[in-house]
Amino acid sequence: MKRHYTLTIFPILLLTLLLRKNGQAQERSGQEYALDTVAVLPRSTVKNIGFGTQPGQRITSAISTVYGADLEKNFTLNLGNTLYGRLAGLSVxxxxxxxGLSTPGLFVRGLNTFGAAGNSPLLVIDGYISNGAGTSNAFMQLVPEEIETITVLKDASATAIYGARGANGVVLVTTKTGQEGPLRISFSTKQGFNQAQYLPKFLNAYQYGVLYNEALANDGLPARYTNADLEAYRTGSDPVFHPDVNWYDQVLRPAAPVSSYNLTFGGGDKFVRYFVTLNAIKSQGLFKKFGDRNDESANSNYSKYNFRTNLDVNLTNRLSAEFKIAGSxxxxxxxxxxxxxxxxxxLAQLPPNxxxxxxxxxxYGGNALYANPVANLLSTGFYTNNSRTVLSSLKLTEQLDGLVKGLSASVAVSINNYFESGSRKSKQYPRYSISKGAAGDTIYSPAVGQLTSLAGSEETLDQYRNLIVQAFLNYKRTVGKSDLSAMLMFNTDNVTVFGPASDPTTPTANSTDPYKHxxxxxxxxYAYANKYIAEFSAGYMGSELFAPGKRYGFFPAASLGWVLSGEKFLTNHKAINFLKLRGSYGLVGNDNIVSQGLSSRYAYxxxxxxxxxxFGTGNTPVGGLAENAIANPNVTWEKEKSLNVGVDATLFKHFDLSFDYFNRDRYDIMVASASTTPLFAGIVTPNLNNGKATNTGFDLALRYTTTQKKNLHFFVESNLSYFKNKVVFNAEAVQLNTRLYATGAAIGQPFGLKAIGFYSLEDIARRQIDPGSVPGVLSEVIKAGDIKYQDVGGxxxxxxGIIDANDRMPIGNPGLPTLSLGVHTGFRYKGFDADLxxxxxxxxxxxxxxxxxxxxxxxxQVAPIALTRWTPETAATAxxxxxxxxxxxxxxxxxxxxxxxxxxxxxxSAEIGYSLPAGLADKIRLKTVRFFVNGTNLFSLDRIPYGDPESLTGYPVIRTLTLGLKVQL
Structure with missing residues (x-):
């Protein structure tokens, strides 16, 4: 516990020292360090391209960028959930x-490989790779208030420097840093509530009883509920023996409070610049406050506390240091x-009666088949889990102009830790089913379960440590019309995971061999005359995952750019302010293949x-050892040849456009050897690098911004992404039905039976005479009103003549959308602003x-969807x-x-705000004061009347509404 206090207090102690120094800074510089932006953001001309930055005009690769100030316009508990519709080429x-469990999936330009996993992009925070077993927590736990930009690298030219880890794209986070100027303090808070956007709807006890009797009759069984039972359910006259319980109402409340607080400090001078932020988020779950009703239960709630200190120091005229420490x-x-x-x-299973x-x-009511949800939440104890993430880094940079003009060298080290612990306080309770006796008395069944006292256990749920060491040589110089820049770097990272035990109820001290790269x-x-740009990049990377001698690979890429607007024939063109053509081609890799079917981590x-x-007549077993899957000494990473062609333009001074077409050929994908080695060989064969896939598509980003005319400023930006992929080769076993081959289909294509209506009474009559004339599943007695499937299994x-697994075929589409559109718009008029x-x-x-x-x-249970069921009377419309x-x-x-x-x-997301006039804010000694109303996930227009198409089951999709205040000193 002492460690926790030290990490929390450190930024405050450092801030105190900096504030003392800042009095001098105010005298040296009259610049202002603005921590607040409203509605319309200035767009930086310098872009993060991975292990460095570059002017946007000279970028020849495919990237997309969103600004942290944009992401503050909603209320979410996880950084990934702020990225919906924000970035061209990124699917969320x-x-x-x-x-605490709302981590979304991220995909760059869709799905590019097939298998159990391996499509996730590489995540990089301030230049340090945060991927690894269990380590994506660091990225998702960041908050928008500490972020300057998030950039997605999408083509080989941008990702080749990440070697065998860049094929799925790279997501870069750049956190805020201090700027020269007097101390600026910003405070913001949001107060509001969560509510379920949609709760599942089930039929009441009367409807349940009527339909259940019908279901029994369809199965040739007697009715369970008498007319008297049904009448009691309908009128609610006997809630004890004929209950009608809406279990969602019993367990959930209509709204739950949420809150957030953020305090930021920034400033500095030419010697020291600092940025410090403290953030707290709290969200009470949708469960009712069962902890208030029972001391041995707990209220559902989640809290997260973030801190960050970014410090830049000029130690000498040539030596500078960057120190960052952050945590969650x-x-x-x-x-x-x-x-x-x-x-x-x-809740989804339990009938209302x-x-x-x-x-x-x-x-407590209950029986041997069903537990009681209310009793579970009141009388089985409570569970608490805590996690701590600490990110720290130190980077030293020396200017070597004395040796070579424009040359600098850097060395950096980053140490990151994650630890998650759990506390179980558990107990049991008895529940009883009841029945009515002959005299109308209540008869209780024997108890199911027994009353126990509260027992506790503490356990480690997850833990990792990550050490990263980097070294750089950077060169940048302009000679005449030629601009040259170069970067050489070395990186090593070592992740040690102390994973949970195989039994999740047992505290763990397990660890694995370090994951090392x-x-x-x-x-x-090289850029000439700011018009002709050429870039070459390459990565050389190795991993302990592969056999000695085959652990390293070379990943080159090249790109070209031509700024046409710099040519004489377009220089004075009023409509075209900027126009650049660019293209790239290269080789990238993906070594995230362990979960794609390797026999073991070290498959070689x-x-x-x-x-x-x-042995013997008694069949006495004798233990021994047998070889598992045969070793594969040639196992290697996936490879991808990636082509990208793009255009960037600014038209009529207000309209920005960026378009990219891409073609990606992925090969050496891990697939089974089912098509080459038969099972009767008697050996377990390893997966081989034989799979191939392609993915083509485009990204489009548009932005229109008005000039500052009087008090009105308006912008709208949109992004459109499309991809189409295909499995080119998957070594599959021979199929009787050729439609069952994944080869040639989209990655993730579902395979199932094709429904062609319902069996009619005439179908059943024919089937009884000649079963082969009306195909059906052999494991079920087919009746009229059952779903009828297309027979293609021969x-x-x-x-x-039969319906079985051979009748499956491609049906529907994969779950990841192939077309995504995001629209971000807003305006500012006098003191009012809006952002959607x-x-x-x-x-x-x-x-x-x-x-x-x-x-x-x-x-x-039974839901309203069943009200349009098939019956002989509704056969034509069911x-x-x-x-x-x-x-x-x-x-x-x-x-x-x-x-x-x-x-x-x-x-x-949507936010409407009002900022006090500057004169009024000055009277209360504040630089800015802004009030706002914020909403997240406000509505959905879709074709699913039964819930949210992104999450139909489990914890409800949440809508959040908050009131907020932001002030700046």
């Missing part, structure tokens, strides 16, 4: 909404478990596992599954199969019937 997928502390409290997944699964929340004697990189850029070595044999896709971000996606499919949509399956009380093996196959178009348009 919903990762849930539960506080998170704590999550929940009743019943660390996360809420099991509670929401139970299963039992009352409380029995007449005050005991060594590499060098270089970049050379043989491994042995459990084996044995039975040779060459011809019918074979819209996002639209298309080309994806979502699947309706589980208790939310499949009536009575797994002893579950769009839902007949009801069944059992787990129907025909109707709930993975099929096109349950797929829906996943396109949507969402208002991701």
């Amino acid at each position: 997928t919903q990762g849930g909404s539960e506080p 502390f998170e704590q999550t409290n929940n009743p019943n478990n660390y996360t809420t997944g099991s509670t929401f699964n139970l 299963a039992f009352p929340v409380y029995n007449p004697d005050g005991s 060594n590499g060098g990189a270089g970049r050379f850029t 070595t043989a491994t042995f596992g459990g084996g044995g044999y039975f 040779p060459d896709g011809k019918p074979d 971000v819209f996002q639209a996606v298309s080309g994806n499919t979502v699947y309706l599954g589980g208790n939310y949509f499949q009536a009575f399956q797994g002893n579950g 769009d839902y199969p007949r009801l069944s009380s059992k787990d129907n093996l025909n109707n709930y196959q993975f099929s096109s019937f349950w797929q829906r178009d996943g396109r949507f348009v969402k208002l991701r």
Whole structure:
């Protein structure tokens, strides 16, 4: 605990020292350091290109940038959730909404490889790679208030310097630094609430009973509920023996408070410049306050505290230092478990008439089949997990103009730590089912479960340490019309992971071999007359993942640029202010292949596992060892040949355009050897680098900004991204139905049965006479109203009279949208300002599954979607199969019937603000005062009436509304 206090107090102590010095700075410089921007942002002419910066006019690679001040316009608990619709070429997928567990997926230019994983981009914070086993926390835990820019590198010219880790794109974060000028203090706060954007709707007890009786009748079984039962459910006259419980209402509240606070200091002089920020975010979960009702439970809440100190010091005229230390502390409290997944699964399953929340004697209702959600949250204890992330770095730079003009050398070290611990306080409770006796009395069943006292355990959930060492030589010089810049760097990073034990209930002290990367990189850029630009970059990188002698690879890339607007024939063109053509080609790699099916982390070595044999007449087993998958000494990283052609333009002084076309050929993808080695060989073959895939598409970014005319300033910017990928080769086993080959299909293409309607009464009559005339699944007795599937399971896709796994085919689209559009717009008029971000996606499919949509399956509920079910009377209009009380093996196959178009348009964030006039602010001795109203995830226009297309199950998608205040001294 002492360490925590030290890390928190350090920035404050450092700030105190800096403030003492700042009195001199105010005398030396009259510059102002603005920490606040409103609505319309000045766009920097210098861009982060990875391990360095470059003027935007000379960039010949494909990049997209968003500014931290833009991202402050919403309220989220995770940095990734601020990026929806913000960057051309970056796809962001919903990762849930539960506080502390809402990490989204990031994809640069879509999916470029296939397998269990390996599509995530490389994440870099202030030049230090933050990827590694478990280490993406550092990126997601940042807050917008500490960020200057986030830049996405998308082509080989930009990512080749990252070697075998850059093929999936790179996301760079640059944090804010201090600027020369007097002390500037900024404080902001947001106060508001979360609410569920949509809660699943299930039918009430009366409707449940009517439809369940119908399902039983369809299955040839007697009714469970009498007319008297149904009437009691309908009128609510007997809530004890005929309950009608809305379990979501019992467990959730309509809104939960949220708050955030941010305090920032910045300033300095030509010797010392500093930036310090402290941030606190709190969010109470949607659960009711069960901790207030029971001392042995807890209220659901999440809190995060961030701090950052960035310090730049000129030690001498030639030697400078950059020191950064930042951290994040998170704590999550929940009743019943660390996360809420099991509670929401139970809420989706539990029928409204299963039992009352409380029995007449005050005991908990329940039975052996279902637990009681309220009791779970009140009487099974509480769970707390804490995580701490600390990022620290020191970089020294020496100007070597005395040796070579324009030359500098740098050395840097970064040490990062992450630790997550958990505290379990658990207990059990008894629950009782009840029935009505002959005399009308209440009969209690034997207890399910028993009352136990609260017991605690402490455990380590995750831990890692990361050491990065870098060295640079930078050269920059202008000779006549020629501008030259070059960079050479060496990087080594070592990540040691102390992962959780195989039994999550057991405290862990496990560790793995360090994940290590060594590499060098270089970049050379030549520009002539600010019109002709050529750049060569390359990375040379190795990893311990591969066999000795095959651990290192070379990844070159080149790019060219031509600034046409600098030519005489366009110099005086009034419509074209700036026009640049550019193109790049190169080789990049992806070594994130462990989760794509390697037999082990070190697949180049043989491994042995459990084996044995039975001896004697008693078949006595004798233990032994047997070879696992055969070693693959040639295992290597994926490779990609990447082409990018682009154009950048500024037209009529107000209109900015950037367009990129890309073509990516990925090869050496890890795939099974099913098409080359038959199973009857009796050996477990390793996966091989035989797979291939392609991905083509485009990115488009547009921006229009008005000039400052009187008091009105307006801007609108948009980005459009599209990709189309294909599996070129996947070494698949021979299929009877050629439609089942993933080769030739899109990456992530779903394969399932194609629904072609419902079986009719005539179909069933024909099937009884000749089963082969009407195909059906062999494991189910087909009845009228069941889903009918297309029969293509025979040779060459011809019918074979049965429906089985061979009848699957490509259905729908993958889950990642292929087309994404983002629109960011805003204005400022006098003291008023507004900022809005819209996002639209298309080309994806979502699947309706589980208790939310499949009536009575797994002893579950029934939702309104089942009201349009098939019956003999509604056969012509039904769009839902007949009801069944059992787990129907025909109707709930993975099929096109349950797929829906996943396109949507969402208002991701909106903010309206008002700033006090400067004269009035001065009277209260403040530089600026701004009040604002902020909303996040405000509405969705989509084709899914049953919930949010990004997250149909689990913790509800959250809408947030806040009131805010920002002041600057």
